Amino acid sequence: MNKLNRDCKIRWLGHAAFHITTATGKSILIDPWLSNPLAPDGVMDSIDAIDVLLLTHGHSDHLGEAITLAKRFKPAIPCAFEMSVYLEKKGVANTSAMNKGGTQIVADDIKVTMVSADHSSGIIDEELSPVAIYGGEAAGFVVELENGFRFYHAGDTNVFAEMEMIGRLYDPEVVMLPIGGHFTMGPKEAGEAIRLLKPKYVVPMHYGTFPILAGTPEDLRMEIAGSGVEVLMLKPGDTLT
Numbered sequence: 001m002n003k004l005n006r007d008c009k010i011r012w013l014g015h016a017a018f019h020i021t022t023a024t025g026k027s028i029l030i031d032p033w034l035s036n037p038l039a040p041d042g043v044m045d046s047i048d049a050i051d052v053l054l055l056t057h058g059h060s061d062h063l064g065e066a067i068t069l070a071k072r073f074k075p076a077i078p079c080a081f082e083m084s085v086y087l088e089k090k091g092v093a094n095t096s097a098m099n100k101g102g103t104q105i106v107a108d109d110i111k112v113t114m115v116s117a118d119h120s121s122g123i124i125d126e127e128l129s130p131v132a133i134y135g136g137e138a139a140g141f142v143v144e145l146e147n148g149f150r151f152y153h154a155g156d157t158n159v160f161a162e163m164e165m166i167g168r169l170y171d172p173e174v175v176m177l178p179i180g181g182h183f184t185m186g187p188k189e190a191g192e193a194i195r196l197l198k199p200k201y202v203v204p205m206h207y208g209t210f211p212i213l214a215g216t217p218e219d220l221r222m223e224i225a226g227s228g229v230e231v232l233m234l235k236p237g238d239t240l241t
């Protein structure tokens with residue numbers, strides 16, 4: 001089932017990359033590694049506007065083509081303070097530094113809240129440093145669209161107890177959770193995350209990109225069998241409407 005009926009489109013571009021189009025035509029891009037091995041053909045050229053760019057952390061499989069896209073489309077970029085310093089250094093304008101617990105309204109009416117993630121956020125950029133640059137802490141985002149629809153993109157993370165609070169405070173209807181394991185939580189931990197968050201729908205991400213990211217949506221379904229939470233199984237390139 002790929003029907004949300006929340007008057008927006010959520011397209012999975014493989015790995016942790018999502019492109020959301022809102023009811024009023026705003027374009028939100030998250031973790032744009034558009035050259036990932038599972039990315040749909042021609043995806044880079046299919047993006048013709050970005051109003052909001054969200055970057056959960058500084059690892060290259062999330063920053064991806066962010067700098068090129070940011071220079072081309074000049075989106076609002078609410079991001080961790082240290083990430084904004086880095087992006088400005090790379091010639092990117094329109095960053096808007098924040099930190100966890102903060103909420104910003106960007107592109108007129110898109111509400112973005114930065115929440116915790118249990119992960120790291122070093123940026124590898126050999127032009128600037130021979131070792132990883134501190135990118136702030138890894139984060140997740142809760143986004144509320146202009147029509148009140150809310151989703152949570154967890155970024156890369158393990159499960160953590162505060163997810164219960166994210167569910168209680170922001171009540172996201174859809175959550176995008178990593179399930180691949182190894183660098184993030186796998187299906188077992190994601191099952192616990194779902195019990196804490198209590199969303200309506202889960203979109204699994206960050207699996208299958210490489211053999212090492214071995215968790216599968218089927219494993220996750222077994223973990224949460226009987227919970228009433230629906231796992232939406234997208235293929236890269238699929239759109240929830």
Ligand code: NI
Nearest residue numbers: 057059119156
């Ligand atoms: Ni990462």
Ligand code: MN
Nearest residue numbers: 059061156183
């Ligand atoms: Mn990652």
